[in-house]
Amino acid sequence: MNIIVTGGAGFIGSNFIFYVLKKHPKDRIICLDCLTYAGNLSTLAPVMNQPNFRFVKLDICDRQGVYKIFEEEHPDVVVNFAAESHVDRSIENPEIFLQTNIIGTSVLMDACRKYGIRRYHQVSTDEVYGDLPLDRPDLFFHEDTPIHTSSPYSTSKASADLLVMAYHRTYGLPVTVSRCSNNYGPYQFPEKLIPLMIANALADKPLPVYGEGLNVRDWLYVEDHCKAIDMILHNGTVGEVYNIGGHNEMKNIDIVKLICKYLQKPESLIEHVQDRKGHDMRYAIDPTKIHDELGWLPETMFKDGIRLTIQWYLDNRKWWENIVNGEYQNYYNEMYGKKGL
């Protein structure tokens, strides 16, 4: 298969590229990524010279650029990871979220309609369902839970989901959508909770926790997410939404304390800061459908996944230190600048 993976220089997209190239070595991947602050080309260094991999620096909102790639590559499948993904940034500046997450999605799907496609897959989030109260542990998000968003980020993702389903109904585009809970693992940008806490703890810097840190998230190891998307691409039913979650709910504060414990740092580094505006209390996914229909189950227990993740950040200090000091943004010029790409 020829697969276009958008946003592949980011956290989950890069892990997905590694997963697919290993699992299906005959597939070819064309990664489209415009390398925002969250895109790090050095992440893709291990596959950059593989003959069945091509990187193209491209904004998914660039219609002519996207059409040109479809003409050159005749993709069978598009998996759209490209997004502005940080809730705090969406509160500061919503517009870029609407542009990339909604308009970018429509451009990709227009290309799929124009050139034909076997599958368009939209990578979405459990945040489209809003939040659940802390005192109702019996409640979970199902695929038919009404969309009820809180932040400009989740609203832009929900809008994209609705657009994807509309393209299926109106134009018969063969789409699938997955809505996943919080991911953690290697190559996550150190502005997100787990890598931020690891990086700050290693530098003996304060560990900023919103409010009391009681917000609950359902954490999934990134490779389990990649496996679920791969299963949906191969065996999922067109026109369907699949929830993906780890049944692994943790309070933010407990995660931070765990990181302190593993790194042997004092909890006195924890600093409670003013809560995020509109902060969702609890997310919890019911993944019964993907389990029953496709046989997917998370394989990595949180206690193992968090150890693997912390160890990865210890073993790959240069990767995240280059992000913290801004050096990573020079990598593209070093790789491609002279070739004028």
Ligand SMILES: NC(=O)c1ccc[n+]([C@@H]2O[C@H](COP(=O)([O-])OP(=O)(O)OC[C@H]3O[C@@H](n4cnc5c(N)ncnc54)[C@H](O)[C@@H]3O)[C@@H](O)[C@H]2O)c1
């Ligand atoms: N991280 C999570 O826990 C999580 C959970 C559920 C769903 N998701 C979804 O998964 C997807 C990937 O998330 P992530 O955490 O890897 O994000 P990320 O921020 O790490 O990566 C996003 C990537 O998209 C690229 N990008 C942004 N705008 C672009 C544009 N206009 N054109 C081309 N490329 C562009 C960036 O350069 C970056 O490489 C997102 O759609 C997100 O909503 C994430």
